[in-house]
Amino acid sequence: MSEQDMMNEQPRRDTLHGVGVSPGRVIAPLVHMAPAVSEPPEDEALEGDAETATDRLKAAALAVKAGLKERAARARSESAAEVLKATALMAGDKALVKNASKLVTEQRLSPERALWQAATAYADQMRAMGGYMAERAADIEDVRARIVAELRGEDAPGVPQRREPFVLTAEDLAPADTAVLDPDVVVALVTASGGPQSHTAILARNLGLPAVVAVEGVLDVAGEAPVFVDGAAGTVVVAPGETEQEAVRAWQRASEQLASFAGRGALSDATVVPLLANVGTGDDARAAAEAGAEGVGLLRTEFCFLGRDSEPTVEEQADAYTEVFEAFPGRKVVVRTLDAGADKPLPFLTDATEPNPALGVRGYRTDWTTPGVLERQLEAIAVAKQRSTADVWVMAPMIATVGEAARFHDLVVAAGLKVSGVMVETPAAAITAEQILERVDFVSLGTNDLTQYTMAADRMLGSLADLNSPWQPAVLRMIQATARGAAQASERGGEHKNVGVCGEAAADPALAVVLVGLGVDTLSMSPRSLAAVSAVLARVDAAEARRLAELALHATSAQEAKEAVRAELPVLADLGL
Ligand code: PEP
Ligand code: MG
Secondary structure, three states: OOHHHHHHHOOOOOOOEEEEEEHHHHHHHEEEEEEEOOOOEEEEEEEOOOHHHHHHHHHHHHHHHHHOOOOOOOOHHHHHHHHHHHHHHHHHOOHHHHHHHHHHHHHHOOOHHHHHHHHHHHHHHHHHHHHHHHOOOHHHHHHHHHHHHHOOOOOOOOOOOOOOEEEEEEEEHHHHHHHOOOOOEEEEEEOOOOOOOOHHHHHHHHOOOOOOOOOOOHHHOOOOOOEEEEEOOOOEEEEHHHHHHHHHHHHHHHHHHHOOOOOOOOOOOOOOOOEEEEOOOHHHHHHHOOOOOOOEEEEEEHHOOOOOOOOOOOHHHHHHHHHHHHHOOOEEEEOOOOOOOOOOOOOOOOOOOOOOHHOOHHHHHHHHHOOOOOHHHHHHHHHHHHHOOOEEEEEEEOOOHHHHHHHHHHHHHHHHOOEEEEOOOHHHHOOOHHHHHHOOOOEEOOOOHHHHHHHOOOOHHHHHHOOOOOOOOHHHHHHHHHHEEEHHHHHHOOOOOOEEEOOHHOOOOOHHHHHHHHOOOOOEEOHHHHHHHHHHOOOOHHHHHHHHEEEEEEEEHHHHHHHHHHOHHHHHHHHOO
């Protein structure tokens, strides 16, 4: 290649590169996430007269309330509408404005400082009450930030509220930022940090939004600049031209072909590969059933516990699980017991001061430090199972030893549940899968954690995104070891031991082919990915899947494995994936 050719091969100056985590191509103006609202100085004094200031306070609170109510009316789900309505109620709380007004008149504080102080006192009181009230303290702090932003004439914190479509950029997105994100307006997500398994990536796939993470320099791009985002290629082009516009049109044509999933995953030779959904709530489960999922491969039960500072009762849990089971009558639903810790801390279970939470007391291990929670959860699952016809399987997260698997199986049986399994998320579980499967009925590969533990790379760190790819040949070998162990255990025990994948790897159509080639039986993913994965699986037979798996296993890097397999699957380009 001549030097000139090499120059031409260089990325354009206005092309930023990251890791593509959710396919799709769009062009829209870029809007940065509004920064957190800063605390007004303690001595920020009132300027002007108190009456005008208190009127401004009232007006700001009412404006915030009205804005939240309007968003609630437009919310895309019932749960998002509930969150917004509850926050609107707090913004309209007369006591809050009254207390703040008192501080304005008596202590001559600025309305911003007075509101901040009054709301903080309110939040502290709620926290001290514990239980449900304590859980609402964060909502008060959210209202506090919104009213102060309104008083200052700043953008409200969090996801900007707009009517015209835009590409949202941020350092990273927290679950709270995204709970109420409207996918009709936010058309793509681009973050400076975050890895392929980060919240942003999982959320983007759930919503079917193109997303690129770990994009260096994106926060320096001027707000409102039009950008092209390619969520498969992992690129962001500032000031896009005709080439990018054509790429968007090609994607729109391809995605029409991927509009729906027929409800049955299979290879071209009719080898059945059940395609299941990852869900967290009843709402999710109903949407998954509607999208054609053949069952649930991962019910993340911690969603029922997150944001709580005490354990939900057996009845509360049973009600939440029943909702999910009822969405899949007669179908398989794999319930994962509580996976608290690391990026999902729970105040009553996990120790926030641990120096290294990803390697700490998390997942199944919380049963050692807080015994009883797991047994009560299994009891709740058994109660919910009695109320529905779903085929309920139960599995434990973060298993590292055969002994843990054996004990979990005993607990499941003692609760009156029939099918027990464990997640393979640690290299230890992958290489002892055969012995583990002598104790339990199935395994499910959590490739998000399996990747971070195999590669020793924190899954939340954008700077380690390349290491954190499930295409890493070392991770593929862990998956192969698991499938081989399961095959041995099945042969010895005389009954088939199912190997599933419920990590994000299953949602990548090219990787899905490799997983099947490695011996994986079922794939579980965000419902949005079902159509693309099924369309690609339907184009390969079992022998081809095995050949592509070999190709990936023998690559020397994640990039090489991915490119080698993708080059053999022209259907991906046909479908714009
Ligand atoms: C995983 O680790 O792959 C998994 C499915 O669990 P989570 O993403 O909830 O940790
Ligand atoms: Mg996990």
